[in-house]
Amino acid sequence: MLSKSQARLFFLTATAGFSLVFLGLTVDSIRQVPARSHADAMTPEVLHGRELWDDHNCMGCHTILGEGAYYAPELTKVVERRGEAWLKTFLRDPEAMFPGQRKMVNYHFTDEEIDAVVAFLGWIGGIDTNGFPAEPDLRAPPPATAVSAVATAGRPEKFGQVCVACHSLGGQGGNVGPALDHVATRYTAEKLDAWLANPQAIKPGTAMPDLKLAGNEREELVRWLMTLH
Ligand code: HEC
Numbered sequence: 001m002l003s004k005s006q007a008r009l010f011f012l013t014a015t016a017g018f019s020l021v022f023l024g025l026t027v028d029s030i031r032q033v034p035a036r037s038h039a040d041a042m043t044p045e046v047l048h049g050r051e052l053w054d055d056h057n058c059m060g061c062h063t064i065l066g067e068g069a070y071y072a073p074e075l076t077k078v079v080e081r082r083g084e085a086w087l088k089t090f091l092r093d094p095e096a097m098f099p100g101q102r103k104m105v106n107y108h109f110t111d112e113e114i115d116a117v118v119a120f121l122g123w124i125g126g127i128d129t130n131g132f133p134a135e136p137d138l139r140a141p142p143p144a145t146a147v148s149a150v151a152t153a154g155r156p157e158k159f160g161q162v163c164v165a166c167h168s169l170g171g172q173g174g175n176v177g178p179a180l181d182h183v184a185t186r187y188t189a190e191k192l193d194a195w196l197a198n199p200q201a202i203k204p205g206t207a208m209p210d211l212k213l214a215g216n217e218r219e220e221l222v223r224w225l226m227t228l229h
């Protein structure tokens with residue numbers, strides 16, 4: 001049996017010991033905050049994006065860092081998952097990306113506002129969340145970087161950023177649309193150009209969106225697609 005004074009000594013020593021450990025851990029956590037939240041990367045553009053995020057109550061439908069509503073996809077790592085170009089195309093006109101099926105609001109953002117929202121989402125994605133969200137989002141297509149090196153030679157940037165969300169090449173990419181291997185054996189350049197300019201005009205009701213490509217983007221895509229024999 002411990003005497004009363006021994007017990008008190010034991011209590012005091014243990015308390016002091018645990019307090020020190022706790023203090024040490026706290027200091028360690030606080031030291032990591034700047035690195036984890038990478039506050040230095042918070043630019044005025046990121047803050048503007050944050051304002052737009054709050055003003056439009058995006059959290060009424062989406063979660064970020066696990067907070068918000070569960071109606072729409074979790075957006076913490078969305079920039080990594082989708083790529084900036086896909087996001088900008090989508091935010092400019094959510095409906096065009098997925099005609100007739102989508103429930104995401106078109107906010108008619110200006111280009112500058114879209115850049116700010118994407119910068120904010122990119123900043124959120126850069127926070128070290130210890131691996132959160134843990135599960136891959138199964139609703140999302142594979143990341144644009146999933147296309148094999150064979151299929152990327154001379155590939156227009158636009159393809160890797162947008163088209164690959166729905167099409168595969170060499171077995172990698174999305175499966176919303178057909179694989180584009182050997183597409184040059186199925187179409188002429190004129191047909192491809194007309195298709196990319198306005199898929200609905202060629203095949204009404206098709207799930208291929210009008211991506212509102214600029215003339216030079218279309219030209220570059222067609223030239224490259226015609227090399228896929
Ligand atoms: C009324 C609900 C609603 C609100 C409010 C909303 N969204 Fe969405 N959002 C959706 C839905 C639903 C989707 C899934 C795609 C679809 O069905 O259109 C989506 C998809 C997205 C995506 C693509 C996610 C992915 O993984 O494909 C992004 C990015 C996005 N929203 C950003 C925003 C931003 C930024 C705001 C605020 C400015 C916002 N959303 C407000 C409903 C909403």
Ligand code: HEC
Pocket residue numbers: 097098158159162163164165166167176177178179180183186192195196203205206207208209211213221
């Ligand atoms: C949101 C998904 C989606 C995106 C993004 C998309 N496509 Fe498609 N694409 C489709 C679907 C679905 C079809 C099949 C159309 C049909 O038969 O109704 C298709 C068909 C095609 C075809 C015809 C393929 C064949 O074998 O018949 C080509 C070529 C094509 N897309 C090129 C592109 C290019 C280039 C881009 C990027 C600029 C792109 N697509 C972006 C969904 C998409």
